[in-house]
Amino acid sequence: MTTAPLSFILESAHLQQLFDALARHGYHIIGPTLGDQAIIYDEITSVDDLPVGWVDEQSGGTYRLHQTKTPIYFGCTTAVQSWKRWLHPPTEVLWRARRTDSQFEILADEQPTPRYAFIGVRPCELQAIRIQDRVFLEGEFVEARYRARREAAFIIAVNCGRAGNTCFCASMGSGPEAREGFDLALTEVLEGDRHYFVVKTGSAAGQALLAEIPHQPAGDAEIEAAAHIIADTSAHMGRELNVDGLRDLLYRNYEHPRWEAVAQRCLSCGNCTLVCPTCFCVTIEDATNLNGDEAQRVRKWDSCFTMDFSYIHGGSVRYSAKSRYRQWMTHKLATWVDQFGTFGCVGCGRCITWCPVGIDITEEARLIRAADNQTVVNKKANHDESV
Ligand code: SF4
Ligand code: SF4
Numbered sequence: 455m456t457t458a459p460l461s462f463i464l465e466s467a468h469l470q471q472l473f474d475a476l477a478r479h480g481y482h483i484i485g486p487t488l489g490d491q492a493i494i495y496d497e498i499t500s501v502d503d504l505p506v507g508w509v510d511e512q513s514g515g516t517y518r519l520h521q522t523k524t525p526i527y528f529g530c531t532t533a534v535q536s537w538k539r540w541l542h543p544p545t546e547v548l549w550r551a552r553r554t555d556s557q558f559e560i561l562a563d564e565q566p567t568p569r570y571a572f573i574g575v576r577p578c579e580l581q582a583i584r585i586q587d588r589v590f591l592e593g594e595f596v597e598a599r600y601r602a603r604r605e606a607a608f609i610i611a612v613n614c615g616r617a618g619n620t621c622f623c624a625s626m627g628s629g630p631e632a633r634e635g636f637d638l639a640l641t642e643v644l645e646g647d648r649h650y651f652v653v654k655t656g657s658a659a660g661q662a663l664l665a666e667i668p669h670q671p672a673g674d675a676e677i678e679a680a681a682h683i684i685a686d687t688s689a690h691m692g693r694e695l696n697v698d699g700l701r702d703l704l705y706r707n708y709e710h711p712r713w714e715a716v717a718q719r720c721l722s723c724g725n726c727t728l729v730c731p732t733c734f735c736v737t738i739e740d741a742t743n744l745n746g747d748e749a750q751r752v753r754k755w756d757s758c759f760t761m762d763f764s765y766i767h768g769g770s771v772r773y774s775a776k777s778r779y780r781q782w783m784t785h786k787l788a789t790w791v792d793q794f795g796t797f798g799c800v801g802c803g804r805c806i807t808w809c810p811v812g813i814d815i816t817e818e819a820r821l822i823r824a825a826d827n828q829t830v831v832n833k834k835a836n837h838d839e840s841v
Contacts, residue, residue, distance in 0.1 A: 461672035461680070462664065464640070466649040469527065470501045471667040472573075472610075479663070481571035481608055484540055486533050492517060493533040495540070495574070504574075505530055512618045512803065513692075514812025525649055528642050531618035532576055532802050536731030537583060540570055541603050542590070544728075544755045548738075551749045558749065567602040573610040575636065577629035578621075578800040580611055582731030584635055588794050589734050608659060611636035615683045619692035620803030622816055626695065628800040630687040632656075638664060641680035652680035693803065695816045696823060697787075700797075703819075703826055704788040708780070712822050717776035719811045724757030726805035726813075727782065732798050735763070758782050783815060 464472065476483050477499070485498045488505050498504065510530040511518045522529070547565075551558040575583075587604065590597035614623075614630035623629030632639040637660030640651040652672050655661045672680075727733040737756035742749040756763055759778050764771040772778045790798030799815065806814045 460654060461677050462653045462655075462669045463672045463676055464651040464653050464664075464667065464669050466525070466527070466642075466651065468668045469651070472663075473500055475663055475666045476571040476573075476608065478666075479569075479571075479608075481569050483571045483573060484537075485573040486528070486530060488519075490534075491519065493519070493530045495533045495535060495537060495572075498573075501527065504528070509616070510618065512620045512807040514620070514806050514814050515809055516812070517807055524644065526615075526642060526644060528574055528612045528640075529616065531614065531616065531621060532579065532804060534804075534808070535729060536802070536804070537572055537575060537579055538586060538731050538734075540568075540572070541583065541607070542586060542600055542734060546599065546753045548751045548753050553747045567599075567606050569606045569608075570603065571608040571610065573612075575609050575611045575632075576614055576623075576802070577611060577632040578623040578626070578802045579731055580609070580632055580635040581623075581626075581628035581800045582802065583609075585732045585794065585796060585798065585800070586734060588796070608663070609636045609638075611639040611656075613639060613641040613680070613684050614687045615642055617687050617691045618803055618807075620806040620814075622691055622693035622695050622801040622803060624688045624691045624801070625693075625697060625816075626797060626799060626801035631684045636660070641683060643676070643679050643683065645679065650676070652676055693801075693806070693814070693816045695799075695801065695819055697797070700819065701788040701791045703823055704784050707822050707826055708784075710822050710825065712818060712825065713776045713780045716779050716813060716818055717774065719813055720759075720775045720779050721810060722759045722775050722778060723810060724759040725808045725810065727757040727759060728755060729804040729808045730799075731802055731804070732786075732800065733757075737762070758785070779813075783818060786815070787819065 473483060483498050484495055486493050486505055487496050487498050487503045489496060493505055493510060504527045506527055507522045507524055508530055509520050509522055511520065550561040552561060590600040611632035613632055617630060634656065636656040639654045639656060643650055643652060653664060653669065655664055735756045735758060736753050739752050739754060740749060741752065758781055761770045772781055786798040
């Protein structure tokens, strides 16, 4: 009895045929491309739109691109913004209304659901999408537009062949290998003159699409080459976050002096929340035109770093930068666990790269843990001296 191979080979020369097949099925292809001197996820139509040969250099508050002579398509790590820009857009009109003689008429929602094919989704980003699924689809209320976009999406993951300096997906168990949540998953391999992708299928739709383009079963050596790339990436993470007991560590350190120290640097700009692939908070604005004939309700991304975010009656609950940073980080790494059953952080590193002052969530957690451990040690020492 023969078993179907789990991995296949797609020669890089045939990558365009993958694009063509997606286009034939009516997908808008969204993938990494150059924009504003960075890698962004945007609509692309051909392999020539991919950032061939470019690699990114990310660190706290720093982002640079370098061009190399390699033909690698997916040499960059995560783009500036995540896929939430497409699944949970920054601005969305929820409804419009028009004045009739005596009242307002609500206008039907005429926006068709876009069919996106995301190419280049990193494993940590797959996990982030899974987390947003939990928020928008698996609670008491289902977000209908998110569900429609999600159900229409085709996902091509790309395993990471290089870890960025701010990446820590290995700590969060979210990468650098895609395990589920994709239709196809690629590992890009460049061996001398040979350039190919090891492809895994993750759904019937993925299998059907792969059947439309030239491919062949992967041999042991090719599978091993892909595994080696992923293992090497895992061994070279730029950052590490010790998640052992992290939730309780933060719960017992609400008054840790580190919150004040980080508040001295935090600008409350909200960048970290906007680039974060899991942050989902929104605000609602109503607007009318100048003559009052038409109105619309718009949903926009919000950030827990604004004063308005926690405005209740007569003022904001979180009026200091200390309370806002503490809220954000404690939500990501502690209360999210109670709320949704996972951390709200996948280790993509964006909040570190795009923080204008380079505040680093892994470093803050490390320093809180260090002083927490110190407290325990001191208490023990005092106890030992007194007995
Ligand atoms: S908290 Fe930072 S590292 Fe974690 S998922 Fe959000 S942006 Fe990425
Ligand atoms: S932590 Fe950094 S990115 Fe986030 S609000 Fe503060 S200054 Fe802005």
